[in-house]
Amino acid sequence: xxxxxxxxxxxxLKTGQSMTLQCAxxxxxxxxxxYRQDPGMGLRxxxxxxxxxxxxxxxxxxxxxxxxxxxxxxxxxxxxAAPSQTSVYFCASSYSNxxxxxxxxxGPGTRxxxx
Amino acid sequence: xQSVAQPEDQVNVAEGNPLTxxxxxxxxxxxxxxxxxxxxxxxxxxxxxxITGDNLVKGSYGFEAEFNKSQTSFHLKKPSALxxxxxxxxxxxxxxxxxxxxxxxxxxTQLKVEL
Numbered sequence: 001x002x003x004x005x006x007x008x009x010x011x012x013l014k015t016g017q018s019m020t021l022q023c024a025x026x027x028x029x030x031x032x033x034x035y036r037q038d039p040g041m042g043l044r045x046x047x048x049x050x051x052x053x054x055x056x057x058x059x060x061x062x063x064x065x066x067x068x069x070x071x072x073x074x075x076x077x078x079x080x081a082a083p084s085q086t087s088v089y090f091c092a093s094s095y096s097n098x099x100x101x102x103x104x105x106x107g108p109g110t111r112x113x114x115x
Numbered sequence: 116x117q118s119v120a121q122p123e124d125q126v127n128v129a130e131g132n133p134l135t136x137x138x139x140x141x142x143x144x145x146x147x148x149x150x151x152x153x154x155x156x157x158x159x160x161x162x163x164x165x166i167t168g169d170n171l172v173k174g175s176y177g178f179e180a181e182f183n184k185s186q187t188s189f190h191l192k193k194p195s196a197l198x199x200x201x202x203x204x205x206x207x208x209x210x211x212x213x214x215x216x217x218x219x220x221x222x223x224t225q226l227k228v229e230l
Binding site for chain 2: 043090103
């Protein structure tokens with residue numbers, strides 16, 4: 001059981017470039033989410049999904065897109081990278097019952113630098 | 116809107132002494148409350164949760180937390196700290212009903228346990 005996996009671990013982008021952060025889980029969790037972690041700000045929710053084909057915005061969605069075509073995968077796309085998107089990105093998943101999600105399992109993170 | 120406050124950026128404690136990491140929350144209705152731990156360059160790991168029932172919740176690695184509804188607090192405690200407990204600790208909250216599946220995190224408290 002690999003849990004939640006994220007690729008790549010590290011990435012450097014130039015301003016304006018686009019890229020996709022990959023996230024996969026093998027626990028058959030319905031709920032998946034993306035967070036960014038910045039010093040002194042804790043974790044902030046970017047987007048989340050309650051199941052395949054269903055996504056919604058979190059606290060800081062601007063500049064990011066998501067899709068959920070399968071239960072396992074939840075990629076995060078940066079459309080046109082900006083220095084303000086320099087951060088550590090975490091993907092998480094959790095069991096969901098009746099639309100209520102429980103404790104989340106986190107991936108190891110992707111450290112992104114935009115120059 | 117839901118929110119979490121962790122009033123201490125850092126807590127220092129001697130090994131063998133009891134530790135407390137503070138958390139207060141604001142949410143509409145009854146809360147789900149969580150504590151997570153993050154070791155350097157790692158993702159977050161789930162420690163414990165409160166959903167309903169006994170106000171004293173026991174979790175991993177000897178940690179426990181006490182839910183206090185009147186004070187809207189959920190402080191993390193351990194009777195005897197270990198050097199290996201040194202890490203970044205996050206409190207998180209979501210509404211028991213409504214509020215979607217959005218989990219709101221505090222800004223984190225760095226725990227340093229010294230010999």
